[in-house]
Amino acid sequence: MSAPVDLAVVGAGPAGLAAAVRAAGLGLTVTLLDAGERPGGQFHRHPAPGLHAARPQAPHHGRRHFARRLRQLETDGTTWLPRHHVWTVARAHDGWLLHAVAGPRDTPATVHARAVLLATGAHERQLPFPGWTLPGVVGAGGAQAMLKSGLVLPGRRVVVAGSGPLLLAVAASLGAAGARVPAVVEAADYRSYARSLPVLLHTPGKLAEGARHGAALLRRTTRLLTRHAVTAAHGTDRVEAVTVSRLDPAWRPVPGTGRRIPCDALAVGHGLVPQLELAVGLGCATRRTADDTHAVVVDTDQATTVPGIWAAGESCGIGGADLAVTEGEIAADAVARALHGVPADPHRRSALIRRRARLRDFADTMAAAHRPGPGWAAWLDDTTEVCRCEEVTAGRVRQAVTEYGAHDTRTAKLLTRAGMGWCQGRMCAQAVALLTEGAPAVERRPLSCPVPLRHLAELPRPDEESEA
Structure with a gap:
């Protein structure tokens, strides 16, 4: 096994990109992985080169700061791995192994790192x-x-x-x-x-x-x-x-x-729902947010409850790009202190923490204001599809509740197949939870994306990893 890099960052959106650039600037060896072809995540999407956009910056907010970080990424020695979808993170004897599927052929890829920052973003509710x-x-x-x-x-x-x-x-x-x-x-x-x-x-x-x-x-x-x-x-x-x-x-x-x-x-x-598959699979603690979703629990330095794992951005609670960038920079500074003893700049640290507090308070205010009300299910007639993948209607979910006592998403899934399709409940789990009158549960998935079986078969056994 090759020597680990200092930090592997999963996700190249505002939080991940800011963290990678800051960490590399502090002297850490950094690998940045993302499922997309170019950095920026969902917030800073790039028009396809073949479209020859005259003003690609026009639909973007904060494009100037993003462009500066992109230039830094290209010059600071960070290893950039596009089209790498990390499907699990496992412990290694001296850090972590990030297993990914890469490129159009789902090629297996592994990154060895001493520390991991999860900046996995969110999807729509x-x-x-x-x-x-x-x-x-x-x-x-x-x-x-x-x-x-x-x-x-x-x-x-x-x-x-x-x-x-x-x-x-x-x-x-x-x-x-x-x-x-x-x-x-x-x-x-x-x-x-x-x-x-x-x-x-x-x-x-x-x-x-x-x-x-x-x-x-x-x-x-x-x-x-x-x-x-x-x-x-x-x-x-x-x-x-x-x-x-x-x-x-x-x-x-x-x-x-x-x-x-x-x-x-x-x-x-x-609104948005944090993507927590990797964090939950690692055992990171989560918390309920003001809009009935779940987010990763982090401390003042953005460290999760699992030593060696940090998180930033929407995985810590929906808050927007400015908050994500702030959290990414705080996390990068903390990793540099933990791995290399890089001293903290007290003025910078204090300013970042104050900014994060203001933006997080604002985000929590928005989450509370826009939390779905319990009466939304009155929009639905019994023929309305709730789970599109498995074509499960609202009537079937209601029947599972009234006739079979399904009062959580897991029981409803077992009785109706809602959430068993291609998206694995990402689109319907929140709606099913509200229909069952139960609190939306943290989704626990051992794999964060589809993985060819050959990749699982080729993984080294734990005793082989310890010998490497």
């Missing part, structure tokens, strides 16, 4: 409704990804709906690219932010960003409908219109308030 499987219905983040990487719009007349701050950014981006956005449909009530006014005042940059998005929508005559939701999508070959209904405080549709809005696309999402 979807709450189903009648018609959500129609062509033209896409995730809110998916619509933004189409625009950033493919320079295409999901439609010409796009309704943006769901809950969370991402909606305003998506609507502003689509409008700037030429789409007509007749409405942004937000299930939460923005007035709930007033209960956290001191937190808002400590993050003026976030308020200014929200104001910019709001002003852009006003210029394009986009209506902002709060305490409303898309409760049905209509169409034959693709979505042609949506029904928008007003919600009560529990997110139940108010009878008689439904109205149709014509559209040829719907971008919908209800």
